[in-house]
Amino acid sequence: MAPERPRPVRRLRWLVPALLALAWLALGSFAGPYAGKLSEVASNDGSAFLPSSAESTEVMELRKAFDDTGAVPAIVVAERSGGLTDADVAYLDAAAAGLAALPFNAGPSIPPQLSAEDPPEAAQLVVLIDSGADDADAVADIRDLLAEDRPDGLDVLVTGQAALGADLGAAFGGVDGLLLLVAAAVVAVILALVYRSPLLPVLVLLSCGFALAVASAAVYWLADAGAVDLNGQSQGILSILVFGAATDYALLLVARFKEELDGGADRFAAVRRALRGTIEPIAASAGTVVLGVLCLLFSQLESNRGLGPVAAIGIGGSFLAAVTFLPAVLALFGRAAFWPRRVGAGRARPSRLWAGVAALVARRPRVVWAVTAAGLAVAAAFTVQLKADGTSQTEVFLTDVDSVAGQEVLAAHFAAGAGAPAVIVADESSLDEVLAAAQVDGVASAAPAVDETGRVRTADGLVEIEAVLEDAPDSDAALDTVERLRDAVHAVDGALVGGPTAIQLDTLTTSERDRAVIIPIVLAVILLVLMALLRSIVAPLLLTATVVLSFGATMGVSALVFNHLFGFPGADPTVVLFGFVFLVALGIDYNIFLMTRVREESARLGTRAGTVRGLVATGGVITSAGVVLAATFSALAVLPILFLAQIAFVVAFGVLLDTVVVRSLLVPALTIDIGKAVWRPSTLAKVRPPARG
Structure with a gap:
C-alpha cells in the first residue's frame, strides 16, 4: 500500500x-x-480637476447664484475670403434660427455678428449648451445642422469651449480599442522574438x-x-x-x-x-x-x-x-x-553577450562608470532647454481638428477671446471701480453681464462682469492678461477673476506646485523602500542617484527631440512630474531585479564575483523587460494628444537608457569599484570573499 x-x-x-x-x-x-x-x-473637463482653493474654482461656485444652467459656449464661425455673399448671410440667419430651436440651447436667439472688414469676411454665432446635455453629442448636432444647405466656398467651423472638449473626447476615443490592440500586438511580437x-x-x-x-x-x-x-x-x-x-x-x-x-x-x-x-x-x-x-x-x-x-x-x-x-x-x-525549443537538464547556456559585458565591467569598473556617468551628465545638461511651462489648449492636438481651425479664424477676424471672456465677480457696489480697474493691456472690453431683458445680472449683492480678451483665451498672451487683470481688480475688496483662461492659469500654477512638492517625496519613499529591501544605506543611495541621473539625461534628450526633431510647441508641467514618477519608480524596478540577485550571489561568491554572476544571470531578462515596457509606453503615441505623445517618448527612451546603460554598465561598475562597502551597514559588508583558486 x-x-x-x-x-x-x-x-x-x-x-x-x-x-x-x-x-x-x-x-x-x-x-x-x-x-x-x-x-x-x-x-x-479640466475645470473639475482644480482644487477648491483656486480662484477660478471660487468664481465658478459664485456664478451659480447668477445662472444655474451651467451653460457651455460653442462658437460657430463662418469665413469666405473676399467677403461674405448675400447667400452666405441668408444661410447664417437661417442657421441662427435653427440653432436657437435645438433642445439643448440654453441661450436666446442671437443674430450673426459680422466682422469689421468691408465687406465682412467672417461671422460668428454663439450657442450656449445646457449643462444637462452631452457636449460631444450637442456639438455633433450643431455640425450636422450647419452642413445642411451650406453655400459652396463658405468655411463653417465650430469652436469654443464645448467644441474643444468634444474634439478632445474624440481624440481619447481610441483608448478603449486602438490603444489596447496596439499594446497587445507590440507585446506579442516582442515576446515571440524573445521566447521563439x-x-x-x-x-x-x-x-x-x-x-x-x-x-x-x-x-x-x-x-x-x-x-x-x-x-x-x-x-x-x-x-x-x-x-x-x-x-x-x-x-x-x-x-x-x-x-x-x-x-x-x-x-x-x-x-x-x-x-x-x-x-x-x-x-x-x-x-x-x-x-x-x-x-x-x-x-x-x-x-x-x-x-x-x-x-x-x-x-x-x-x-x-x-x-x-x-x-x-x-x-x-x-x-x-x-x-x-527544448529545455531541461544540461541545456543551460550562459549568454555570450552578457558574459562579455560583465567581463568588461569587471576588468575596468572605474573607467566604465566614469565614462558612463559623464555621458549621462552631458545629456542632462540639455534639460535647461525643456519648455515645460504649459501649452495652449489648441496645441494639445497633434492632428487637425475643427475647433482649433475655428479658433484661428475667430482670432483673425474678431477679438480672439470674445467667445470665452474672463469673468469677474465683485460686490455690486464696486461695479464702477472694478470696470475701471479692468482696463488693463490685453483686455478688449469689459462690461457687466446682462440677462435676456438687458438688465445687469446681479445676485446676493454680487455683480458679474465679462472681460473680453484681445488674444485667444488659451494663448500665453491671454494668460499674462489674466495675471494683470487679477493684480488690478484685487485692489478692490472681494473681486475675483475666473473663466476659461483663469482655469488654465490656475491649472498650470497648481501643476508647477505639484512638481516641486511631489518629486522630493517620491525620492524619499523609494530610498526608504530600497533601504528596507537591501538592508543597506550605501547601495540605496547609489541606486537612487543613478536613477536621478538617468532621469536628467532622459529629459535633456527629450528637450532636444521635442524642440528640434518633433517641433513640439512646449510641454505641460505634468509631463515632467509623470515622467519622473514613472521613470524613477520603473527604473528602480530594474535595479531591484539586478541588485537582489547580486546580493544573493554576493553572499556566496563575494561582491565582485556576485555582481558579475548577477549581471550575466539577469542581463537578458531585464533588457527584454525594458524593451517590452518601452514598446508598450510607445503605444500611447497612437492617440493624437501632445501630452501622451511626450509621455510615451520620455518613458520609452528613459526605460531603454536605464536598462541598457545604467543597469548594465553604471550600477555594476560602481558596485564592483566600491566593493563590499556597498552593503554597509549590513553584515554582508563584513563577509570576506571566498579565496580564489
Whole structure:
C-alpha cells in the first residue's frame, strides 16, 4: 500500500494550478467587459480637476447664484475670403434660427455678428449648451445642422469651449480599442522574438489581459462611486502600465522557471523554486511603483491625484496575475510552454553577450562608470532647454481638428477671446471701480453681464462682469492678461477673476506646485523602500542617484527631440512630474531585479564575483523587460494628444537608457569599484570573499 500514498499528492499538484487557472478564467470573463466601459465613467473637463482653493474654482461656485444652467459656449464661425455673399448671410440667419430651436440651447436667439472688414469676411454665432446635455453629442448636432444647405466656398467651423472638449473626447476615443490592440500586438511580437515559442507569449498575454480586467473592474466601480477621478490620460496610462508591468513580472518569473528546468527540476519543483526566487524582487518592484504613484495623492489637481490610485490598482492587478495565474499555467504546461525549443537538464547556456559585458565591467569598473556617468551628465545638461511651462489648449492636438481651425479664424477676424471672456465677480457696489480697474493691456472690453431683458445680472449683492480678451483665451498672451487683470481688480475688496483662461492659469500654477512638492517625496519613499529591501544605506543611495541621473539625461534628450526633431510647441508641467514618477519608480524596478540577485550571489561568491554572476544571470531578462515596457509606453503615441505623445517618448527612451546603460554598465561598475562597502551597514559588508583558486 505504501507505493500508492503519493498518488493524492501528485493529483493535488495538478489540481491546485488547474483550479487557479479556472478561477482566473471565470474572473476574467466577469471583469473583462469593464475594460471597454471605463470611458463611461471618465471625465476630460479640466475645470473639475482644480482644487477648491483656486480662484477660478471660487468664481465658478459664485456664478451659480447668477445662472444655474451651467451653460457651455460653442462658437460657430463662418469665413469666405473676399467677403461674405448675400447667400452666405441668408444661410447664417437661417442657421441662427435653427440653432436657437435645438433642445439643448440654453441661450436666446442671437443674430450673426459680422466682422469689421468691408465687406465682412467672417461671422460668428454663439450657442450656449445646457449643462444637462452631452457636449460631444450637442456639438455633433450643431455640425450636422450647419452642413445642411451650406453655400459652396463658405468655411463653417465650430469652436469654443464645448467644441474643444468634444474634439478632445474624440481624440481619447481610441483608448478603449486602438490603444489596447496596439499594446497587445507590440507585446506579442516582442515576446515571440524573445521566447521563439508560439505558446508562451499567449500565456503571458493572458496574464496581462486578466490583470487589466481585474484592474479595470476595480477602477470602474471606484470611479462610478465617485471615490476616484478618471480621465482619458489616466485611462490610457492604466492600460499601458498594466501590460508593461505584467509582462516585466512574467519575464522575470519565466526566466527563473527556465533556469530551474535547465537545472534538472520537474515542472512543479521548478515553479516553486522560481516563485520563491522571484517573489521578493517582484513584490518589491510592485510595492515601489505603487508607493511611487500613490505619492501623486499629494497633488492639488484632482486629475493627478486620481492617477495615483488608478495606477496603483493596475500594478496590484499585474502583481496578482503574475504570482498566481502565470505560475499555475507554467506548472500545467511545463516544458511544453517553450515548444519548439527544448529545455531541461544540461541545456543551460550562459549568454555570450552578457558574459562579455560583465567581463568588461569587471576588468575596468572605474573607467566604465566614469565614462558612463559623464555621458549621462552631458545629456542632462540639455534639460535647461525643456519648455515645460504649459501649452495652449489648441496645441494639445497633434492632428487637425475643427475647433482649433475655428479658433484661428475667430482670432483673425474678431477679438480672439470674445467667445470665452474672463469673468469677474465683485460686490455690486464696486461695479464702477472694478470696470475701471479692468482696463488693463490685453483686455478688449469689459462690461457687466446682462440677462435676456438687458438688465445687469446681479445676485446676493454680487455683480458679474465679462472681460473680453484681445488674444485667444488659451494663448500665453491671454494668460499674462489674466495675471494683470487679477493684480488690478484685487485692489478692490472681494473681486475675483475666473473663466476659461483663469482655469488654465490656475491649472498650470497648481501643476508647477505639484512638481516641486511631489518629486522630493517620491525620492524619499523609494530610498526608504530600497533601504528596507537591501538592508543597506550605501547601495540605496547609489541606486537612487543613478536613477536621478538617468532621469536628467532622459529629459535633456527629450528637450532636444521635442524642440528640434518633433517641433513640439512646449510641454505641460505634468509631463515632467509623470515622467519622473514613472521613470524613477520603473527604473528602480530594474535595479531591484539586478541588485537582489547580486546580493544573493554576493553572499556566496563575494561582491565582485556576485555582481558579475548577477549581471550575466539577469542581463537578458531585464533588457527584454525594458524593451517590452518601452514598446508598450510607445503605444500611447497612437492617440493624437501632445501630452501622451511626450509621455510615451520620455518613458520609452528613459526605460531603454536605464536598462541598457545604467543597469548594465553604471550600477555594476560602481558596485564592483566600491566593493563590499556597498552593503554597509549590513553584515554582508563584513563577509570576506571566498579565496580564489
